[in-house]
Amino acid sequence: MINKEYLELFIDEAREYLLALNELLVKAKDGDENSVKEILRLIHSIKGNAAMLELNAISTLAHRVEDVLILIRDRRIKLDNTLINKLFMVVDLLSEALDVLEKNSKLSKEIERKLLDTASQFEKVLNTNTEEKVKKRLENDISSRAKEALEFIKKHKDKPINLPELGKVTKELTSAINKIMKVHEFKNKNAGDELFKLDYEERKKAALAVKRSLYLYKIILKFNVEQPLLTLRYFIALSKLGEIGDVIKSIPTGDEISKSKAKEVRILIAIKKLAELEDKLKEIPDLESYDVLKVDPEDIGITDDILRKVKEDETADKVRAIERILKEVEEREKVEDNSSYDASHKMEEVRVNVKSLDKLFNLVGELVLIKSRLSAIAARYDVPILKEILATFNRLVSELQDEVMRMRLVPLQYLFKMIPRYMSEIASKYGKEVDVLLEGGEIALDRKVLEELSQPIFTLIEVLIRDDIEKPEERIKKGKDKIATLHIRASKEGNFVIISIGSDGKGIDVDEVKRRVIELGLIPASVIEKMSNEEALSLVTIPGFSLRNGEYSGLDAVKKSIESLGGSLEIHTVLDSETKFLLKIPVSMATLRALFIKRALLIRLNDEVYAIPVSSVITTLKVNEENLEYLGGSKVIKYRNQIIPFHNLKEILGMPSKECERNYAVIVEKRGKLLALGVDEVLDQDDIVVKPLGKMLSGIKGISGATILGGRVCLILDIQSLIDD
């Protein structure tokens, strides 16, 4: 069952490619070389994507077309009008196939047949070309030998004939002529021989064998038994031959043999020694006769080109294919803005301005707060009709909440598509070779959460590439793959989305971490000693931590970001094997509320009310004169055996009547350090709806937003930027 989303994605992309192909084919017709390369690229993509979705008829056609295009690109065939028309036909056929695919979510037998027929047409173009080439080479061979002979005769026209030389030249000429004849023979014998029509896998196998210096032979076995014994002997033959070489192809195939009445079996095999083959054949029972013919790799379409390519394909796997799809999605995003849409495709979607979505979300947030206030009142005054109406109201607000949330859902794909590019930049920056495996792009998160997650995720990727993954030489020494793998996987578990970001690098040495933390004086040794390995591993996220060479620094910011989303960060490692960061993000409304609705501590300064997010607040204290002291010119206060700096908040904010009523102080945390802020009065703790300040007011030191309390604007303080370090 093809995943519907991927299918739709494939269809949309493919349509765009086909549009581009039409334009490019016109350009190619006019002789533009670059168009051919672009066409090749697009066909290659279609082949890969179709293969991923197991749309084999499409990928086979694309494959054959690609092979022909390669010959065109390499100037081994000319792109004449016939070929161009064939290519236009392919585009039309593919378009038809996409229509069928869209309607029925799969290809019909009819369209598959058409696709495969066209594919074999292109294959014929390929084969003719191979034959042409061989013929041409021999012709060149002969004509140059003939020329040599002519030269020789001219030179020695008047001289006594030098027999040995003449003999040599004649011999060479004769051998060349024999070769041509053999080719003709061969062609006649093998014209239409199915055995030489190899598919991609078979050719690859044969090419690999040739690379290993094996020789190709065609064996014709004639048995003198009937079915079902024939089938048995067939398998024995294959098994024995398999002992001394690689069987590339057999006709009939293993599936077909039981139905075959003919007693003849043809096998294409790659072996090292012909003598071994002869011996083995003698071991096959019930064999009436056999024939062995040497096969030239070029006859089955194995050129130097393919031999070279074979090595690369060995390492190709699904990872590259997935990466390709994602790259294409990225490409498609860019194209999306400029291309014209087929109206029938896009009517079900509407573009919404992000600002409107945010406004909508803000409003729903306020509704939710009012809903709870109303409920509280209804509880106090027992009015039946009010309760009834409220119940309906509550339900409606919840549904509204859900819908708005759903509108804001964006698949992780949008984040993932940026990763390959980022990753290759970072990899080359640090001299590492990395490949990425991305899974779970279809999982969707709220767009704001996704925004907030991108920075931490990119930071983690950089940390892994920079600090965990070893340089290629080192990896080879360790017996690892030269190219490291970055594995990013998203999955949903109940109310959580788990994003795992890992690499197969050197891992984190927990003991080293412990030593370093003690060395930096971040946590006393006595506490460290009692820690388990898991607890100790999370020490890398303490503010100010880094290993001696600066590795694994900056993780505290990552942890904070994730925690601000209501999530958590876990670290797993296996020494010299892998390091993995696990991000757990809750997907309930609670998280989102956290972004727009904050819990804040309200304080009074003169006659104004300010809000401080409780996430920054440690506690509040009543301050007496005695608690305040002076240390080196600045005020300090004693708090729990610590001396911490004391600041008059009114002074910091430049307010008039700076005299602090010196009654209260709020202890806050800034980057791991504690501070005391003197305020006039500590009021409530409350849930507030954070309102955007607008461009004109953004970037003001110390103010992160505002809320409306009692009709008045109340500013929200940002402790981090409020006080200079």
Add this chain to the structure above:
Amino acid sequence: MGAEIHILVFDIDDVLFAFNLNYVREVVRIKEYTRVPNAPEHILGVFNLRGQIVPLIHLSSILNIPSTRYNEAIILSYDDELVGIAVSSVKGVLRVLKTDIRQPPTKSNEFISGVVKWNERLISILNIEKILNKISSS
């Protein structure tokens, strides 16, 4: 675009100015506003306009006129956001022929785009785009 424009006339400390009505959203009385610490000089503060937070700007530093009591705010729409300009009082809307608008005297403020006469008094028409660009860039 037609031979006439509509302008909203207001005064700051008895000096008459005007905005092209196209930019004006509404006019409100300033009841209270919240001061914003560390904000640039021209921002008086912010206030609540039906649930939206709007900055309140005064033009004294831009127009080189003394600061004074502001009773009303003219709400303009700029770059998809609202901005409030603090003024003493709003006089009303005037329909003016383009031909009646004179070039301002050469030595005058760069933010005045034209001058028009009305009942023996001169009204300086302000260039809103220039003013708002200046404010948001600082």
